[in-house]
Amino acid sequence: MKLSDRILGMQESPVRKLVPVATKAKKRGIKVYHLNIGQPDIETPKCFMEAIEAYDSKVIKYSFSQGEPVLIDAIIDYYKRDGMHYEEDEVLITNGGSEALTFASIATCNPGDEILIPEPFYTNYNGFTSEVNVNLVPITTKAETGFHLPKKEEIVKLINEKTKAILFSNPGNPTGTILTLEEMEMIKEIAIEHDLFIISDEVYRKMAFDGLISHSMAELEGIEDRLILVDSVSKRFSACGARIGAIMSKNKLLMKNILKLCQARLCVATLEQIGAAALYSMPLDYADHIRDIYQKRRDIVYETLMQIPGVVCEKPQGAFYVVAKLPIEDAEDFCLWLLDSYDHEGETVMLAPAQGFYATEGLGKNEVRIAYVLKEEEMQRAMSILKEALLVYKQKS
Ligand SMILES: Cc1ncc(COP(=O)(O)O)c(C=O)c1O
Secondary structure (H helix, E strand, C coil), rough: CCHHHHHHCCCCCCCCCHHHHHHHHHHCEEEEEEECCCCCCCCCCCCCHHHHHHCCCCCCCCCCCCHHHHHHCCCCHHHHHHCCCCCHHHHHEEHHHHHHHHHHHHHHHHCEEHHHEEECCCCHHHHHHHHHCCCEEEEECCHHHHHCCCCHHHHHCCCCCEEEEEEEEECCCCCCCCCCCHHHHHHHHHHHHHHCCEEEEECCCCCCCCCCCCCCCCHHHCCCCEEEEEEEEECCCCHHHHHHEECCCCCCHHHHHHHHHHHHHHCCCCHHHHHCCCCCCCCCCHHHHHHHHHHHHHHHHHHHHHHHCCCCCCCCCHHHHHHCCCCCCCCHHHHHHHCCCCCCCCCCCCCCCCEEEEECCCCCCEEEEEEEECHHHHHHHHHHHHHHHHHHHHCCC
């Protein structure tokens, strides 16, 4: 028996690849600071559990394939309060943003088609697309220019008859970069000129620092038919385990067809949808509270990185990640060494080697992604361990 080429060709998650090594370090009694994964430590708002506790039903029934009406209404109202207008048949509830991204790939591409994507990108985009035989075509961006998009000509060069969509996360994982309005207008122009769908992954929207605003693509006019929004409660409401997301579009034919995918998987967990409805019903300024917490952590990370000679990175503008170029040759070796050979007074850090966030062979080899998802004191300690570790590692090599 032989496994499919499709599954054998799938990449292992670079974020989770080092987990067994971290487990061994912990067994040796080493404390590991996890900066490798985007798991926020901020408490999920209490209204989530309260709504579930108040849910009065003797049977946990299947939910509707399109989602619980109370959640769809809450999402529509949340967007309305934020100046964007969606109708009931323009929102489908999904198992996290992840399923929304898989559905968007299936609905817009045939096997062998291509989706343009700025790299480095959220590594699971590889999984969402390769599982349906869609190829990602990278638009390379660089640490030196804050991972902003190259000129329009550079992007247009990558388009051919197989290109069906452009996909990006804004604010960006793993870069923390926020698209400028000019970049968003450029994407709009390219999509219209080349008849592409725009898949705008906005799961980190509102997580923007220094007074910046992370605009939604839904604020732009003239792309209603080609825009697919992806949203989720995972990051903005610190509810990763709820597995609630949404796919939204004003293209009714697209949504009617994606509903078939929703029907094929029956529904999303009923109780979590009830909790998520309460999250979306919170005042919009809840986001300010979250943003202030992450901004303080971002400052700790960035200030420490800037004290390390040879590090290249721009100050991240949003989300809770930074990609930094380190003064080393091989970030994967460094990340492995941190876990299996190094500790500072019994403690070490776990980072994500950034190579796996690139599609272009060889890029990101000396870069790491740091997720600043720990409390300030812990971030401080983790970053000073990283600083020390780099000195030791360089002396050894
Ligand atoms: C950019 C981006 N999109 C989507 C997701 C998937 O999130 P969810 O938990 O909603 O499936 C993540 C998770 O880390 C992410 O970083």
